[in-house]
Amino acid sequence: MSNAILQVDDIQKYYGNRGSLTKAVDHISFQVCKGEFMGIMGASGSGKTTLLNCISTIDKVTSGHILVDGKDITALHGSQLADFRGKKLGFIFQDFNLLDTLTAHENISLALSIMGVKPSEIQKRVRRISEALGILEVLDKYPYQMSGGQQQRVAAARAMVTDPAMILADEPTGALDSNSSRMLLTMLTELNERLGATILMVTHDAFSASYCHRILFIKDGKIFNELNRDADSRKDFFTKVLEVVSVLGGEQNDLL
Amino acid sequence: MTSCKLIVKNVRKNIRDYLIYFLTLMISVSIFYAFNSISDHPAFSEMGMTRTLLYNQLGILLSTLTVLVAVVLAFLIIYANLFLLKRRKKELGIYMVLGMKKGRISRIFAGETLCVGVIALVTGLCLGFALSQGISLVALKLFATPIAKFQLVFSMGAFRKTAFCFAVIFLLVMAFNVWSVSNVQLIDLLTASRKNETAQNQNRLLPLLLFFASLASMISAGVMFYKNGILPSRENYSFQVAGLLLVAGTFLFFYSLSTVLVQVLRANSSIYLRGLNTFLVRQVGSKIRTNYFLMAIVCGLLTVTICAVSVGVSTALAMNELSKSATPYDLNVLSNVSMDGDGSILEYLVSKDADLSGYAENMEQISIYEADFTYNSLFEGQNVELWPIDEGILESGVSVLAVSDFNRALAMQGKEPVVLAENEYLLNCNYKGTFQYVEKALENNTAFVLSGIPLQRASDTVLEETYFMTSVGNNDRGTLIVPDKVVGRLVKDVNVLLVQYRPDADSDAVLQKMIPIGLDDSHGYRYAEKNMMYDMFYGLNALISFLCCYIGLIFLLICAALLALKQLTETTDNIYRYGLLQKLGAKREQINRTLLSQTAIFFAAPLAVAGVFSVILMGKAMEIVEEFMNIHISTNMIFTVILFLVVYGSYFLATYLSCKRMVMEHQNKRMEE
Numbered sequence: 008m009s010n011a012i013l014q015v016d017d018i019q020k021y022y023g024n025r026g027s028l029t030k031a032v033d034h035i036s037f038q039v040c041k042g043e044f045m046g047i048m049g050a051s052g053s054g055k056t057t058l059l060n061c062i063s064t065i066d067k068v069t070s071g072h073i074l075v076d077g078k079d080i081t082a083l084h085g086s087q088l089a090d091f092r093g094k095k096l097g098f099i100f101q102d103f104n105l106l107d108t109l110t111a112h113e114n115i116s117l118a119l120s121i122m123g124v125k126p127s128e129i130q131k132r133v134r135r136i137s138e139a140l141g142i143l144e145v146l147d148k149y150p151y152q153m154s155g156g157q158q159q160r161v162a163a164a165r166a167m168v169t170d171p172a173m174i175l176a177d178e179p180t181g182a183l184d185s186n187s188s189r190m191l192l193t194m195l196t197e198l199n200e201r202l203g204a205t206i207l208m209v210t211h212d213a214f215s216a217s218y219c220h221r222i223l224f225i226k227d228g229k230i231f232n233e234l235n236r237d238a239d240s241r242k243d244f245f246t247k248v249l250e251v252v253s254v255l256g257g258e259q260n261d262l263l
Numbered sequence: 264m265t266s267c268k269l270i271v272k273n274v275r276k277n278i279r280d281y282l283i284y285f286l287t288l289m290i291s292v293s294i295f296y297a298f299n300s301i302s303d304h305p306a307f308s309e310m311g312m313t314r315t316l317l318y319n320q321l322g323i324l325l326s327t328l329t330v331l332v333a334v335v336l337a338f339l340i341i342y343a344n345l346f347l348l349k350r351r352k353k354e355l356g357i358y359m360v361l362g363m364k365k366g367r368i369s370r371i372f373a374g375e376t377l378c379v380g381v382i383a384l385v386t387g388l389c390l391g392f393a394l395s396q397g398i399s400l401v402a403l404k405l406f407a408t409p410i411a412k413f414q415l416v417f418s419m420g421a422f423r424k425t426a427f428c429f430a431v432i433f434l435l436v437m438a439f440n441v442w443s444v445s446n447v448q449l450i451d452l453l454t455a456s457r458k459n460e461t462a463q464n465q466n467r468l469l470p471l472l473l474f475f476a477s478l479a480s481m482i483s484a485g486v487m488f489y490k491n492g493i494l495p496s497r498e499n500y501s502f503q504v505a506g507l508l509l510v511a512g513t514f515l516f517f518y519s520l521s522t523v524l525v526q527v528l529r530a531n532s533s534i535y536l537r538g539l540n541t542f543l544v545r546q547v548g549s550k551i552r553t554n555y556f557l558m559a560i561v562c563g564l565l566t567v568t569i570c571a572v573s574v575g576v577s578t579a580l581a582m583n584e585l586s587k588s589a590t591p592y593d594l595n596v597l598s599n600v601s602m603d604g605d606g607s608i609l610e611y612l613v614s615k616d617a618d619l620s621g622y623a624e625n626m627e628q629i630s631i632y633e634a635d636f637t638y639n640s641l642f643e644g645q646n647v648e649l650w651p652i653d654e655g656i657l658e659s660g661v662s663v664l665a666v667s668d669f670n671r672a673l674a675m676q677g678k679e680p681v682v683l684a685e686n687e688y689l690l691n692c693n694y695k696g697t698f699q700y701v702e703k704a705l706e707n708n709t710a711f712v713l714s715g716i717p718l719q720r721a722s723d724t725v726l727e728e729t730y731f732m733t734s735v736g737n738n739d740r741g742t743l744i745v746p747d748k749v750v751g752r753l754v755k756d757v758n759v760l761l762v763q764y765r766p767d768a769d770s771d772a773v774l775q776k777m778i779p780i781g782l783d784d785s786h787g788y789r790y791a792e793k794n795m796m797y798d799m800f801y802g803l804n805a806l807i808s809f810l811c812c813y814i815g816l817i818f819l820l821i822c823a824a825l826l827a828l829k830q831l832t833e834t835t836d837n838i839y840r841y842g843l844l845q846k847l848g849a850k851r852e853q854i855n856r857t858l859l860s861q862t863a864i865f866f867a868a869p870l871a872v873a874g875v876f877s878v879i880l881m882g883k884a885m886e887i888v889e890e891f892m893n894i895h896i897s898t899n900m901i902f903t904v905i906l907f908l909v910v911y912g913s914y915f916l917a918t919y920l921s922c923k924r925m926v927m928e929h930q931n932k933r934m935e936e
Contacts (some may be wrong), residue, residue: 065360066450086364093362104357108272120265121363165361 011074012172012205013039013062018071020057020228031057032068033228039173039207044199046219047209048248050255054228056177059209063096063175064088076172093122097166097174101181103158105150111161112137112146118165136164139202140194156187160194167198174198176208180215192218213252217245224251231255266367270374274382284343285383287824291336292387292429294817297395299329300421328810332817333428335564337435339821343828344376344436348443352451359449369441376440380433388425392417470522477515484508485879513562513872517555520868521548539849539857546837546857547864554829558869561822565873568815568822569903570881574888575811576902591676592793594619594762594773595731596780599787600630600755608760611788617776622768625675627761629668629730632753633660634743635714641741642700644707649696656697662742663713664691664730665750672730675761681744687721688713689744691728701725701741713745714752731759770794812906819906822869823914830865834858834922841926855923862919866911 020032031054039045049055060066062073064080073080075095083091098104105114112133119129137143140160145153153161159179166174176195180188196218198204210216218241224232232251236244358368395418487505525548528535535541551558596608603611608628612619619626639657649657669691670680681689692701702725709720730739764770770792777790841854 060450063360064449086366089359089362089364091362092360096362098360104353104360106354106357108275109269113272117269118361121358121361121367 010041011038012041012043012076013207014074015062016072016074018058018061018068018073020054020061020066021069030228032061034071035225035228035230036071037223037230037233039205041205042199042203044196044206044218044220045208046216046222047207047225048211048213048216048222048252049225049231050211053225055209055211055225057228058225059175059177059207062207063098064092093118093169095172097169097171099159099162099166099174099176099179101178103150103155103162103182105158105162105165107150110147110149111142111153111157114150114161115146115165115168118169122169132168133164136168139198140164140167154187155183156190159183159187159191163191163194163198167202167204171204173205173207176206178210178212179208180210180212188215213245213248216248217241222248222251224255226255266371266374270371270378273371273375274378284347284828285379287343287820287828288340288379288383289387289390290820290824291339291817292384292425293389293391293394294813294820295332295336295428296388296391296418296421296425298332298421298813298817299424300391300395300416300418328814329424329428332814333432335818335821336428337432339825340432341436341439342825344439348372348440349832352447355444355447356449365445369444372440372444373437376433376437380429380436384426384429388422391425395421470519471526473515474519474523477512477519479512480508481512481516484512488879488883509876510559510563514555514559516872517551517558517562517868520555521551524548524551539844539853542840542844543857543860546840546861550833550861550865551868557825557829561825562869562872562876564818564822565870566876566880568818569873569877569907570884571811571818572815572903572906573877573881573900574884575808575815577885577899578811578888579808591729592731592761593764593768593770594623594760594777594793595791596760596762596777597731597787597789597791598758598760599789600757602787605630605755605758608758608788612760612780615780617780619762619773622764622773623762624765625761625763627671627675629664629672629759629761630750630755631731631742631757631759632663632665632750633756634663634753636661638697638741641704641708645700645703647700656740660756662739662756663750663753664742664744665747666744667747669728669730669744672761673728675763676729678728681726683721683744683746684719685746685748686717686719687746688718689721689726690741691726691730691744692739692741693727693729694740697740698725704741713743713749716749716752718745718749731761815903816906816910819910823911826866826869827914827918830862830918831921831925834925838926854926858922858926859919862915862922866915866918870907870911 015035015037017034017036018032019030019034022029022031033054035058047055047058057066061068062075064083068081071081075091078091080088080091105111106117109117115133115136116129119132120126124132133146134143137146140163142157142160142164145157145161150158150161159182163174163179166176174195179195180191183191192215195206195208199206208215208219216222220236222234222236223230224234232255234244234247234251239247355368358371359365395416484505487501487508491499491501491505525544528540528544535544596612598606598608598611609619609626637658638661641661642657647657666681666683666689673680683689690701690705692698705720705723705725710717712718726744728739730742764773771794774792774794777792780786780788781790841858844854844857845851
């Protein structure tokens with residue numbers, strides 16, 4: 008596929024030593040196309056976060072290759088890695104990971120100034136993304152002065168402001184109540200549809216997953232199933248997701 | 264957003280969060296400055312001009328202590344910095360995730376260290392300046408210098424030393440930070456808080472064995488110290504072996520203590536299962552186990568502190584009890600015959616505009632001769648072990664005094680003259696370091712030949728008179744008293760003018776006249792003045808006691824700060840456990856009590872061990888000081904106890920209150936949510 012942003016090629020990730028070897032990721036391959044909103048689902052301990060960590064260069068693969076924009080990131084080192092993370096990737100974490108010494112505005116602008124963007128340009132871009140995400144009024148607040156939903160939107164703004172090739176979201180709704188979750192997911196959908204952002208989201212929550220276009224189900228480090236939303240409504244897709252989840256082995260209630 | 268702005272913001276946050284770290288940094292700087300500035304105070308530099316052997320040794324002692332203190336402080340600061348770094352792992356991870364290069368992160372951390380360092384240095388120096396003035400005031404009083412001499416002094420030397428030492432320390436910290444940053448793995452940073460403690464060794468027998476091994480090695484070290492003293496000896500390696508045993512034993516003790524403790528308490532379920540004791544025991548157990556290194560270090564430092572402060576204070580108190588009978592004269596002027604020729608000292612003084620007739624009530628000039636054999640031959644056949652400062656006398660000729668001179672000196676003190684026949688001799692000695700050898704020499708030599716004249720022993724007891732004065736408890740190392748006609752054949756060594764003041768004489772005025780004479784290097788005139796000697800004797804002793812207390816204070820502060828820092832950090836890390844306890848239905852008082860016991864045990868454990876060590880080591884240390892100072896010292900612990908209550912106690916209290924506040928705040932926040 009020519010418009011593949013991410014190409015994961017037969018990767019493996021082992022933990023531990025000879026005594027107790029854990030295969031967290033076991034021969035996984037898939038692709039993500041430009042403009043796709045893709046989900047990775049699985050129960051706790053299925054290896055989904057490890058997979059995301061490998062893609063995001065936070066962790067290193069044991070074997071296999073990961074290509075982002077045609078570039079093999081498993082071969083990058085040191086400052087190349089830092090550069091790659093800054094320019095090509097945006098992160099949204101479960102616990103937001105905002106710097107609490109900085110205001111919302113500074114948190115967002117930091118991502119740009121690290122990349123060496125001109126100050127005048129920084130102002131414009133922070134404003135534009137804040138408008139899009141509806142956080143203009145909290146820009147001068149510190150993280151502890153904001154609600155969880157606001158913090159997560161600031162984190163999303165920080166992830167988006169650098170125009171990354173791909174946004175990686177690790178359980179982004181994990182720490183939010185259902186209302187904030189819905190708002191965040193709608194926001195991600197908007198980012199995807201209006202700004203054309205490519206999003207890769209890891210979640211164990213079927214509701215969150217139902218916002219994606221395509222879902223990879225992972226079990227014991229292997230791809231278990233793949234589900235395409237196609238023309239389904241979100242509700243129908245949600246039911247389908249639940250069906251797969253129940254087949255996946257874990258009890259349905261556990262995953263709800 | 265520039266790196267500078269980020270640095271400033273982080274520093275502001277850190278100073279608020281790590282107040283104890285910053286305070287400790289600041290206090291170390293201030294104490295370091297005050298400590299070094301003391302010797303630069305004018306009152307002490309005057310004293311330095313007398314160039315006594317002791318003062319030179321003191322100079323060496325001072326610089327050694329400075330280095331020691333700097334090293335200890337460096338350890339403390341790097342250790343505290345390690346905490347800061349650990350606590351900020353997540354922040355570091357975010358920078359990396361955002362694509363910041365390690366070089367720039369290192370620069371930010373280095374900049375922060377620099378920033379905090381400069382602020383701590385400046386505030387610490389200001390505090391140190393104020394502190395040193397107070398200390399100087401106390402010191403001036405101790406050294407019996409008029410308060411009028413007091414002036415505000417800013418010591419450039421101490422400033423340079425402080426700035427240099429702390430610059431080096433901060434550089435080390437910076438290098439350490441850069442090294443840590445460039446060695447971290449991103450995955451470890453982001454999951455830092457989720458990481459479990461490494462699984463504990465479940466072997467139950469090994470800790471028990473280690474515990475008894477540690478007890479055994481500590482006891483054997485104690486026995487060795489008790490037998491052989493606490494100074495290294497050239498003959499055997501007892502000191503080194505005992506020291507190693509003690510250090511190893513201490514580490515092992517704290518390493519194994521918690522496991523043994525937990526096992527013992529668990530066996531007793533009536534205690535273990537009451538209230539929150541299960542939680543408390545486990546918490547304390549894991550704390551001591553993970554911090555055994557820190558505990559052992561703190562224990563060592565506390566031992567040094569207790570010994571130093573107790574010995575110092577006891578010495579200072581003992582000095583006050585010294586009688587003044589040791590110096591029967593007010594002023595001695597000595598002239599070196601080989602340099603100035605044999606003449607009247609009084610005439611020389613008059614020629615130098617130092618006429619004493621207005622001040623003196625009694626004056627006598629006596630002469631000390633040098634025998635044609637040395638102390639070495641006097642002490643022949645004895646196993647002589649002199650104190651290091653006296654080793655030179657073995658090669659010098661024995662002092663000889665004519666009996667008429669001796670009797671004139673005694674007459675001034677209102678004492679009866681001694682009677683000596685034509686061919687008899689006596690021995691006089693009042694110096695502790697040589698007395699036993701002189702006594703033995705008198706016993707061995709019923710008769711000997713001095714410059715060809717045979718002499719018989721007149722009495723078998725050594726006289727203990729003071730016929731001229733040097734310094735307190737540091738006088739005649741052994742002098743032959745011989746008939747007048749014998750000395751005529753000997754070489755005259757020094758003439759001594761003995762002076763007793765009139766009751767209304769102004770000793771300062773005399774001193775003013777004597778100082779230029781004493782400083783004149785072209786002549787061999789030297790003087791000893793009673794008041795000045797007292798100042799010096801008490802001054803030197805006071806300085807040593809003072810230094811002991813000082814070092815003790817620094818170590819104590821360091822210990823308290825280390826423990827406080829550790830306890831605070833751990834409480835922050837474990838805060839969720841207290842939330843959990845409350846959810847399980849524990850009352851607030853129960854939780855507070857657990858916190859209090861935890862903090863108390865954490866502070867008390869090293870202190871208890873240090874107390875036991877001190878009891879063994881202090882007796883021995885006291886013996887050494889007694890020998891060196893020539894005075895008897897009775898041990899006084901009151902001051903030490905008070906000092907500990909104040910410093911250690913307040914750090915303990917501050918820690919407990921901060922921990923309590925942290926837990927409370929956490930709970931309140933949770934309730935609001």
